[in-house]
Amino acid sequence: MKKNIHVVGAVIFRDNKILCAQRGTKKSLPLLWEFPGGKIEKGEKPEDALKREIHEEMRCSIEIGEKIEYTIHEYSFGIVHLTTYECKLIEGEPELTEHEAIKWLSPEELPTLEWAPADIPAIEKIAKVYA
Template identity: 50%
Template sequence: MSKVIRVVAAVFCRESKVLACRKAPGTSLAGYWEFPGGKIEAGESAKQALAREISEELSLRAHVGEKITTTTHEYDFATIELTTYYCEILDGTPQLLDHDETRWVRKEEALSLQWAPADIPAVSMVVDRL
């Protein structure tokens, strides 16, 4: 197994929709959809890391809530251990920094997007609750 990178991601839901973010060209996994988030830095809890990443990536202030799942996926560049959490936007409107598109999608559209492989198990769990 390659180097393990621990990452966290936010699942924002509203009005039977979930927020999907597409990775911008020139970024790792460009063109794939994902739940926004990023790496856990030394000394951070998973929830602290996620709040920071959402602020940095989307310019949002968010409440990190219930854990959804933790999955592991081996990519060619590393093994990603991804933990997803339900989150609530407290303040702000998503700004595009690491992504070239964000959209609120219903269950059917969410299932049709090309998600990053590490996100797929969480997508399945989330759409079952929409």
């Protein structure tokens, strides 16, 4: 039986653009694009996990707003439960520590990247709501 993996993703807005992050070559789903974030630790609230992950991965701080989407996607390595949140940068500039690249794109430009499958429902919703 596949394990359930609960993760959070930050849809970080700045100047009507959204931060997109490309997964590293040594990660699962190498070089696919995602909203930055990570696993929720046992006993951790999703919002706290997201703040922690963004601080660890990108060396910046965010303010978390409304939930955008909740998606369940089955991969070969497990069943990912992804919750994405609308966020904004409040301190620092995103740095590459674990990701291969980052881009700031408008909502309309998001579908031009090759996304991790679990992120696609959020992209579709963003295109409708924020474009």
